[in-house]
Amino acid sequence: MLRSKFLWQLYTTLGAVVLVSIVVFGTLTLAQLQVDTRANIEHSLISQATILRHHLRPYLEAGRQLSQSELGSLIEGGSARVTVIDTAGVVMADNRQEPGIMDNHKARPEVLQAMSSGAGVSERFSRTIGENMLYVALRVPKEGRLVGFIRVAIPLADLEAQHAAIRNRLVFSAAIILAVFLGIGFLAARRISRPLAQITEGASFIAAGHYDHRLPKRSDDEIGRLSSTLNELARQTEERIEDLMDSRNQLAAILSGLTEGVIAVDMDQKILHINESAGRMLQLQKNVAIRSPLGDVVRVDEIRQAVDTCLSELISVNATVKVRDSTLDVLVAVLRNDDWQSAAGAIVVLEDVTEMLRLEQVRSDFVANASHELKTPISAIRGFVETILDDDQMPEDIRKRFVGRIRSQSMRLDNIVKDLIHLSRFDAYAVRMELSTLDLGVLLRQIQQSKAEDAADTELSFHSEICDKAVEVNGEVKALDQMVVNLIDNAFKYTPVGGTVTLRLSTVGQMAVIEVEDNGIGIPEDERQRIFERFYRVDRGRSREQGGTGLGLSIVKHIAQSHNGSVDLIGEVDKGSTFRVSIPLATKALLTATEPSSGS
16 A cells, blocks of 8 residues: 555645645744734833833933933833933933933934834844844923933844744744644545555456456545446446346246246247246146257147147147146247247247136126026016906905015015125125224124024024133124124024024134034035035025025125134034134233033
């Protein structure tokens, strides 16, 4: 770092600037200080002369001449020379010489100035003292008339001594400041030159092909922006090279992540790429060799024929094929060269539409079942109405019976429509649950009380086993009420006279468990997977006799799932069924159910 030419060039420049600045500033400062010092001394001499003229005015008025010792005792010593001069220029007293041997001072410059302006200042050589002196003279007036002059002087050597002291202090201060600034300048120069040296070294690395090398950025100034620019240049160069080297691998990674199956072949129908989804859909062995003939790998004739047609006629081909239990939509498109003028092969895209077709079938079955379920009560209502209208002589008891049948069929139709509306809302996610924390025990006890009369009407025994402690969940009261009522109504319908239906509530881990158990006809095992489908009935004839819509258990399943729960079915034919709904508790704390209490 210390060998850096730029460092020393920058440091020398900074040092020269600092040195010149200090010399210029010091010279100007010294000159001003000398002027200020002289002005202060002159002001001090004038102040002394002003004080002395009050003390010495009586001697001038009396015309009395004082000896050197007498004047010295009057002014009580001091370093300044004091001279008393009358209006004729005769020296009346002097503390440095006997006045009798001194020349007339009327022509002295300072006296002449004082005579004309009241005060005079001069700098000259004193023949009396034998050295250069600074003189200050003041007039001594008395009632409007001049009685003499007071002159105070000091040797210029004293003034020069003060100037020398100031100059020495200034030079010493300048030397310290210069040393400090040179030190700071060196640190600043090194701080500026270090990033440039690092940039130079880093640029050499990048030029040598190390495109992953990055320069540190320590600031947002021009040097920092230069580092950022070089880093960006290196990054872009690295990215371009990586793009050229890894384009095939990137394409393979993209195709591997697709849910659709993709097979790329050349004009000779040799495989260029095949992703995992295509291998899974076609049930191929893993690690299919690239450049393998398509016909040796894919055994589906429809796909091979579609590829043949695409490559021979240069058109896109669509097909639907069956591969064991799956149905695949196949699209074969022409793979163009970069110039888009000639074909380079073909792309085969496979989409598994098995689930979509199943859902379409479910929708179709639902429409057919819904139409059939709606048609039955409508036809019955129409038949009864037409019979009543055509027979004016119909007995009143028969008419009432027909009207009652019309009422029951219209109620059944109303129930079907309501259940369909509920399910359509669940399917469209249009139902926004108004969730709140509620106690399932309270809700189930209310339901048990409300359904007790229905159980008595059907000659069934209805019990409840609900834990005493609160079982709190986050749910919607209306939805949970409908779910439990649907399960109880279903149990009532398929339990013979004299049977028993039991409503239970307990906790298992962090789940609240609701069970509705009956000892009715039960459900065959092969029917249990479909029991929650819409309009599905194990015994269609009996269900219609009981006024069922075939949608109750579907609604139960939707409500349980909307509460992040599940519903299960346990039971045997002719021994009864148990529907179990599990819903997460509102708290993470484990709740332990107490001994159940029974009611009827």
